[in-house]
Amino acid sequence: MRPIIKFLAFSSVILVTMVATAGQQADPRAEVLSWRYHQHPDFFRIVLDLEKIREYYSAELTSPERFYLDIFQAKLKPGLHGTSVQINSPSVKALRLAQKNPSTVRLTLELVPGAKKGERIFYLKEPTRLVVDIYSTKPAAISGGDEISSEKPPQPPVPSSSGYSLVRQLGLGVKRIVLDPGHGGKDPGCLSPSGLKEKDVALDLAKRLKTILETKGNFEVFLTRETDINLPLEKRTAFANEKGADLFISIHLNASPRKNRTGVETFYLNFSPDPAVNELAARENASSTKNIRDMKLIVDKIIKNSKYQESRDLAEKIHRNLLQHLTKNYGPRQDLGVKGGPFWVLIGSEMPAILVEASHLSNAKEEAALKTDSYREAVATGLFHGIMEYVKSLGKG
Template sequence: MQISLRTNIAVNAEKIKKSRSKWLFDSVVIDPGHGGKDKGAIGPFNIYEKDVNLAICKKLGKLIEEKMGVRVIYTREEDDFIPLWKRTKIANESGGKIFISIHANASPKSKNAKGFETYLLRPGKSQDAMEVALRENEVIKMEKDERKYKNFSDPQNLILATMAQNEFLKESEVLADLIQKSLDKKLTSPNRGVKQAGFYVLVGASMPNVLVETGFLSNKQEAKMLAKSSYQKKIAEGIFEALLDFKNKYETSFTMTN
């Protein structure tokens, strides 16, 4: 069964309209990218992105539960393969109020590339951003029916697919900016800024949503840091503090884009 873009847009827009009137920051959906047979990027010393992502997400989830008292929903808690479409399905059905997908980057062009960046779901503006999305989207080849994503290969259809999420675009932009600023205070790695690209995993999320690339596994030094629990904790703390700022900003009045 293929995704019907126009039908999903109408249904999604209605869900979003209803959720805005009763928004309360009481749950966060954390998505550890990749998993199972999908290792994601592979760094030196067989450092798998899927493992780095899960470790950071668990540290982040623990901070959220213990210090914010907010319910955490994971799209995966073990080394499992979860299709991209199912990740946002989990987010929507759980009633999550924020969707954060955590990844680690890789550059086939330069082993010196390093730094962290946060992405919004929009058609990519730069070649680098489009290439990052292309690499992350390649996982659909491991799914049973990649035809579900057939329409998204057309840039115009990707624009249509993002229309229903425009209700939360402003909030997603604010969240992405807060994450970048917070990580910049925690990490010595370069701040690569907020970017946009067509990540399939974000399509259909009926809530503010971002994808964070925490560093480059293709960079030997950064890969070593990403594999360390202490560095993973710093990343988790940075994202947590951004979420806390976001909660304080929006919980009482979620009307910025009305």
């Protein structure tokens, strides 16, 4: 994870996408074509029709209470700039749409003081729409059901019943493993209070795990980086693909503003409805240099990711084994769960791929432990047990 940076100043979901960068000739900005809004029984919904999916940022401001959404690399259709409407809803008083600067569109909501309970922001496809739902503390008197009430948030893909692991169906085993120590070079990842860097701990853990996998497991193991170098996220899975790896494991350390948070959190690639997961992914994705013209590519890759089932399975086994091993040797810690999350480093892998946040650099106890060889060895051993359980479940280990 990266240090607690600006993202934590924002309470809302930060969609983790990459901003399309300027093409040679074409205007890279996506046009906001139209917008509409409607009061539903328990939320106020605003829908923006966009040409293409673009990264956004949202935050709240005070005196007066406002909520805004900035859409990057976007422009308003002529005539929409400066649009302002008064609203009579339990949570929203007024809406404004403006071209904040040449590449940013800002939607501002003037809020009824104290009435906003939360919000939800998500994209819908075909046509591309950005949906903002504002939940209020008081229900509206109006009943829902109108032209936009059919717009539901995207659901995580459900694995097909026939698709349980091509790896299993073909009886394939695991021979080659790529380990990916998070961050590196100018990107230190997150820092512990005493200055321990995520990039250094992750590299050391990966090296230890490599040794165990080679000696006890007889695997062929490659590291995406063996030294303190900067490596773009998209090159990491590309490396694993080039190597023809059977598994890809990205190793990270967590940090939380809640200093008492401990334990293990493990991810496979998917959308997430959880703002905390999206914030974490935003931090882990922050160093990406990849330019993407359209998020559709990412969305399609997530949905069509044939390794979805295997990745989740691998994540579960690694998570449980690491947690058990650390708990057994170092006492109870929090089970933060196995979750889907939109992590750049997992996109594009041709093999089961997971990202593990092995411990917390932000927690004093885990930080102190992470400074010791024995704890690092225990983390590597826990990860090894998880990998072995997965491999054995394929019937070829």
